[in-house]
Amino acid sequence: KFNNKLNLLHFGVSRELFSPPQMQDLHRVMSKRRVSQDYKLNRLSNHYGYSFFLFCCTDGGLFVLFSYSMENLDVPFAIDETSGELFTTNVLDREAVAIYILEVTASDKHPNQPLATVRITVLDRNDNAPRFSRIFLTEVPEDAPVGQTIIQITATDDDTDANTVINYSIVDQSDDMLFNIDFNTGHITVEGVLDREVQDCYILKVSANDSAWSIGTEVTIVILDVNDNRPVFSEHLYSIILPETKDKEVFVVQILATDADIGKNSAIFYYALNGGNASDLFWIQNENQSITLLVMKWLCGKIPADQQFLKHSDQPERHLSSLF
Ligand SMILES: [Ca+2]
Ligand SMILES: [Ca+2]
Ligand SMILES: [Ca+2]
Ligand SMILES: [Ca+2]
Structure with missing residues (x-):
């Protein structure tokens, strides 16, 4: 039924006859488990029932049937009542919910049910492109010296850590381009002699890139006049x-x-x-x-x-x- 089992976890749970089942140290062990956001791929391939935890209980070599249930039904997880497999029922999105806390009970009809807490950390996947949050427009006098910073381009990324490292570039950058952009900071600087009487406006196409995505926007640079021409x-x-x-x-x-x-x-x-x-x-x-x-x-x-x-x-x- 679940073809993509990962991180199957077996717990030895012991109990005395006629006493409630005891899940040993379940919280400590499970809190270390991490789930990859890559499970989304399983949804795409119709394998979104993804099993990653297995509660297994033994009693003196005999298989003991516990019933499992989850308190919070509004989570993309379900548990198999008989096998104890905990699996995904929907896609995971770290940008929506990064951590789930699930309560799992094991019961053998005894009123004192043991309770285990499962903390699931959703790992990030680079599934968000950087995005520009505003329109970039600036003005610069035509006598601005070479090297002067005229605007900083910034983009944001909903992912985390390495998936959110953004670098910047000018699309179709050429040797005679009068502007340059810092690869890491997005600062655009003057790289040549400007002359409003030759061209009074530039529209640069710039891109922001992470390790998987690239997006573009335009930066409008208006050249301001300086009194550098005599009548x-x-x-x-x-x-x-x-x-x-x-x-x-x-x-x-x-x-x-x-x-x-x-x-x-x-x-x-x-x-x-x-x-x-x-x-x-x-x-x-x-x-x-x-x-x-x-x-x-x-x-x-x-x-x-x-x-x-x-x-x-x-x-x-x-x-x-x-x-x-
Ligand atoms: Ca992500
Ligand atoms: Ca990203
Ligand atoms: Ca002028
Ligand atoms: Ca003049």
């Missing part, structure tokens, strides 16, 4: 010919500059260099990132030929500027 004029030289005029304000030219950064790092302010507008003939209108040069005085002569007339800057506190 660039649309032309190197603006040549303007103005007629003499008696109007006090005359539009001269609109000049555009662009900045590869974003946000405040690309805001452009235009102003005249010291000495570039010494004659005070012009003023600059900073609107819509355009320059409007207006003649402020009636021109009766030549405009000074300035080599460096205007300057623009993206951020006053970090003077990245261009001249023309």
